[in-house]
Amino acid sequence: MVDDIEGLIFDFDGLLMQTETTLLECWRTEWAHHGLRLDETTFFADHGGDTSEQHYADLAAAVGPAYDRAASHARRLAHRDLLHQTLDLAPGMRAWLDEAAGLGLPLAVASSSPRHWVHGHLNRRGELDRFAVRACGDEVTGHKPDPSVYLLALTRLGIPAARAVAFEDTPHGVAAAKAAGLRCVAIPNPYTDPTRFGAADLVLRSALDAPLAAVLRSVASSVRSQV
Incomplete structure (x- = not known):
């Protein structure tokens, strides 16, 4: 001691x-999939806990009515899990x-x-x-x-x-x-x-x-x- x-x-x-890096990367990639750019300056919250719902809401508002939440979620998790394989x-x-x-x-x-x-x-x-x-x-x-x-x-x-x-x-x-x-x-x-x-x-x-x-x-x- x-x-x-x-x-x-x-x-x-x-x-x-x-895991903060992989989290940011999978969301950045998902925004890019829709031809959009993630605002990284406001991405991380000043508290612990899951902020996924807010991120999905922000992306949905940016994409508009064509946004498919289920497909977006599956795509993001697949990319995140791939990143985590070597983390x-x-x-x-x-x-x-x-x-x-x-x-x-x-x-x-x-x-x-x-x-x-x-x-x-x-x-x-x-x-x-x-x-x-x-x-x-x-x-x-x-x-x-x-x-x-x-x-x-x-x-x-x-x-x-x-x-x-x-x-x-x-x-x-x-x-x-x-x-x-x-x-x-x-x-x-x-x-x-x-x-x-x-x-x-x-x-x-x-x-x-x-x-x-x-x-x-x-x-x-x-x-x-x-x-």
Whole structure:
């Protein structure tokens, strides 16, 4: 273990795996199928949870009466599933998970996405069993920035928030972690303004920036300096 840290909690989408990228790509392709261009500046919401219905509504309004929702959905999912066949952990994450095991730190996932989504992706890459705890959006009533999923992860880990560190890729994810009383390391995803992560205890460009132990020592030191 590192200092007083007894557990690590990871967001999933955009942090452990770049499913935000595949999500954007399959919607971008679907808009292009209709000869339209997706407005990527407003695509990602400032909260966790499924926003598919709003995206379908936006596309339907842009296409008009000829829009076939069922065909569009099937086409988009087929493209998304093809992209996911080769999707792996984000750069540097596997090394961090290996290092966490060597440090004896239990791992958790805290995601606003449902269990079938999180478990399915991690299981496909052979990484599911690394996480002693999985807390998902269909197990709580509120999505990030609501802290519910982090509080659930902490309960299942059996450790207090002060002895765990969260890892996030969005401002609303950081807000959820901090509201749960956690220290938080941010790795901003490519679609979010990196200046919006002022609430994080540490901001990195990727998990390749530093070994996990060094990251945890930096977080622990920054907290002590504020006391």
